[in-house]
Amino acid sequence: MLGVRGHIVKWAPQLEVLAHPAVGAFWTHNGWNSTLESICAGVPMICMPCFTDQFVNARYVTHVWTVGVQLENGLERKTIEEVIRRLIEDEEGEEIRNRVEDFKEKANFSMRSGGSSYETLESLISCISSS
Incomplete structure (x- = not known):
């Protein structure tokens, strides 16, 4: 019964969706923007x-940062279920959730005054302004 436990739409405000506390995982193609948005959320x-x-x-994401799992071996219902259960129910999933939460904190810190991204952008602005 579609709509009771999930809903498929053509387009959604991704940042708002990822920020919702009910979101347990993000199925992504791993474009750079989507990857960063998921980490920041x-x-x-x-x-x-x-x-x-x-x-x-x-x-x-899967082998270096270990903040996600790779969906391999096709799109069989059982395979998809196993991957979701790994992230949501298993001890491995808890470790992944803890790690991505740590990445979120680091990413958010980097964008605040004194953070690396903030300071690098300030430096770029200063360089452009002085030309």
Whole structure:
């Protein structure tokens, strides 16, 4: 019964959706923007890259940062269920959720005054303004 436990739409405000506390995971192609938005929202990822840089981003998410899992072996219902259960129910999922929450805090700190992203942008603005 679609609509009771989920709803599929053509477009949604991704940042608002990711910020909602009911979101337990984000199924993503791992484009750079989507990957960063998921990290900034503290939401673990189900990675299913399609082309180009998405494969590298998904590899970082799953094997380096370990804030998501790769959906492999096709789109069978059982496979999808197993991946979702790994993230939502298993001890591994709890570790992933804790790690992505830590990444969220670091990302948000970097954008505040004194943070690396904030200071780098300020430096760029200063450089452009002085020309």
